[in-house]
Amino acid sequence: MSFFDRLKHAASTEWRAYTEHPFTEGLADASLAEAAFRHYLVQDYLFLIEFARAYALAVYKSPTLADMREAAGGLSAILDVEMNLHVKLCAGWGLSATDLEQAPPAVEMLAYTRYVLDAGMRGDLLSLKVALAPCVIGYAEIATRLAARPDALAATNPYRVWIAEYAGAPYQEVAANAREHLERLAERYATPAREAELIAIFKEATRLEADFWEMGWRAGKR
Numbered sequence: 001m002s003f004f005d006r007l008k009h010a011a012s013t014e015w016r017a018y019t020e021h022p023f024t025e026g027l028a029d030a031s032l033a034e035a036a037f038r039h040y041l042v043q044d045y046l047f048l049i050e051f052a053r054a055y056a057l058a059v060y061k062s063p064t065l066a067d068m069r070e071a072a073g074g075l076s077a078i079l080d081v082e083m084n085l086h087v088k089l090c091a092g093w094g095l096s097a098t099d100l101e102q103a104p105p106a107v108e109m110l111a112y113t114r115y116v117l118d119a120g121m122r123g124d125l126l127s128l129k130v131a132l133a134p135c136v137i138g139y140a141e142i143a144t145r146l147a148a149r150p151d152a153l154a155a156t157n158p159y160r161v162w163i164a165e166y167a168g169a170p171y172q173e174v175a176a177n178a179r180e181h182l183e184r185l186a187e188r189y190a191t192p193a194r195e196a197e198l199i200a201i202f203k204e205a206t207r208l209e210a211d212f213w214e215m216g217w218r219a220g221k222r
């Protein structure tokens with residue numbers, strides 16, 4: 001079994017709660033309340049700013065130049081690609097980039113990003129990449145599943161742009177490369193003695209991803 005599959009298997013309850021959260025179902029069948037999506041999107045913008053810092057930390061923590069280039073690629077994928085999607089999507093919901101940056105941070109956003117930054121700060125590059133894995137690899141898995149649903153990408157679904165972005169080939173390739181890089185890192189630095197700690201990091205980050213959906217989901221019920 002690959003290293004990532006071992007992590008996912010060990011965290012299967014948390015992984016399902018994250019990747020099959022009702023929020024994601026609501027994106028696919030367009031039943032998600034607009035308020036839920038807006039709240040999620042604004043907090044996700046703040047989340048991406050903090051995740052850019054985590055990738056910058058990955059540059060710093062890189063033992064080799066090749067690792068450094070890989071982390072720098074992740075950093076620019078956030079700053080130059082993913083954040084543009086958010087700005088574009090938010091404009092469609094009447095929110096400007098300034099509105100986004102000035103939004104008050106939610107505790108779920110803070111908890112998740114602080115956790116990842118802390119895991120990276122006290123650990124090595126492998127610990128940090130394990131903490132980042134649910135985000136990068138999870139979104140690719142979620143979007144692929146949603147895109148296969150009838151009408152998920154239909155013009156009548158206001159969330160089709162989000163699904164198409166993460167289900168599309170460019171993002172799927174980013175996620176596949178991240179997964180490949182994680183396997184190579186694990187070959188270099190994972191030991192049986194470290195496995196329990198790495199699983200604990202993966203589980204916690206996955207739980208915080210589910211909490212992030214839950215935060216948006218609750219905003220749709222208010």
Ligand SMILES: Cc1ncc(C[n+]2csc(CCO)c2C)c(N)n1
Nearest residue numbers: 044047051077078082135136139212
């Ligand atoms: C809560 C939350 N989790 C994951 C992602 C997806 N994501 C964040 S950074 C990154 C890597 C490079 O773009 C990806 C795919 C998100 N946007 N929000």
